[in-house]
Amino acid sequence: MELFVLGKYRTLVVKIYGELDHHKADSVRKAIDREIKRCGVINIAFDFSNVTFMDSSGIGVIMGRYKIAKSLGGSTVIYGANESVQRIIDMSGITNIVTVSDSLENGLKEAAANV
Amino acid sequence: MYKNSMKIEFLNISDNERFARCVAAAFVLELDPTMDQLSEIKTAISEAVTNAIIHGYEDREGIITIEGNIYDDTVEFIVTDNGVGIPDISRAREPLFTGKPELERSGMGFTIMETFMDSMEVESFVGKGTRITMRKRLNKVDKSEG
Numbered sequence A: 001m002e003l004f005v006l007g008k009y010r011t012l013v014v015k016i017y018g019e020l021d022h023h024k025a026d027s028v029r030k031a032i033d034r035e036i037k038r039c040g041v042i043n044i045a046f047d048f049s050n051v052t053f054m055d056s057s058g059i060g061v062i063m064g065r066y067k068i069a070k071s072l073g074g075s076t077v078i079y080g081a082n083e084s085v086q087r088i089i090d091m092s093g094i095t096n097i098v099t100v101s102d103s104l105e106n107g108l109k110e111a112a113a114n115v
Numbered sequence B: 001m002y003k004n005s006m007k008i009e010f011l012n013i014s015d016n017e018r019f020a021r022c023v024a025a026a027f028v029l030e031l032d033p034t035m036d037q038l039s040e041i042k043t044a045i046s047e048a049v050t051n052a053i054i055h056g057y058e059d060r061e062g063i064i065t066i067e068g069n070i071y072d073d074t075v076e077f078i079v080t081d082n083g084v085g086i087p088d089i090s091r092a093r094e095p096l097f098t099g100k101p102e103l104e105r106s107g108m109g110f111t112i113m114e115t116f117m118d119s120m121e122v123e124s125f126v127g128k129g130t131r132i133t134m135r136k137r138l139n140k141v142d143k144s145e146g
Ligand SMILES: Nc1ncnc2c1ncn2[C@@H]1O[C@H](COP(=O)(O)OP(=O)(O)O)[C@@H](O)[C@H]1O
Pocket: A056, B047, B051, B052, B055, B056, B057, B081, B083, B084, B085, B086, B092, B093, B097, B098, B099, B100, B105, B106, B107, B108, B109, B110, B111, B130
């Protein structure tokens, strides 16, 4: 996983590699929450372009981070998900609360427009 | 009639979620599944095994069993734990229900298993454990074309 801050957009970009299951969820969650506190960002953008597998544990991670971003007045963006990961995202209904997009740039634009 | 079967047992540590997915995928390869079918099977197995770890055994050590059976073009997986059991199965199966919201569970596990497999049965006894039986028919792709 890689984390980097886009200061201009007050956004933490979370780039996840490989499989996002219950086993991986804990460390992802902890790292993100630590970084949010440390950097004072309010938005979270998940780069899923290198996620090869995700199950409902990944949905739990996204929902939990959405709640944090929302409490800070920010929003959550997901981009780059492959077809099978996108299917889980669609099934969960989180598309109603997070912005799903094809790229970071478009996702941030769309999220800003929705506020 | 083509027939095959297998059985694995493993410890309830989360590293084995991936192990279980890989075994299930490897077991059905003989049936020439599509990429979509493979990912559906891996996801359903992942949900069942994760539930056995998180909800079935919670913090104690235990063994999870996966039995796989193939009859012609249909695969059956039976995931068993000897954990706490489910007091109200129909409630547990409801979309978005979770008994552990404090762990950021989404409550989608059973819904995913039901959607991705053709059938899913839940048998459970409080204090004894839970057995999930899932079946899926994998229609053979005609190899003579393309
Ligand atoms: N193997 C199991 N042992 C005990 N309880 C279980 C088991 N599997 C599922 N459950 C119960 O059913 C609920 C719903 O499961 P699921 O749909 O996978 O959602 P989640 O895992 O996100 O809570 C769980 O929260 C739990 O209370």
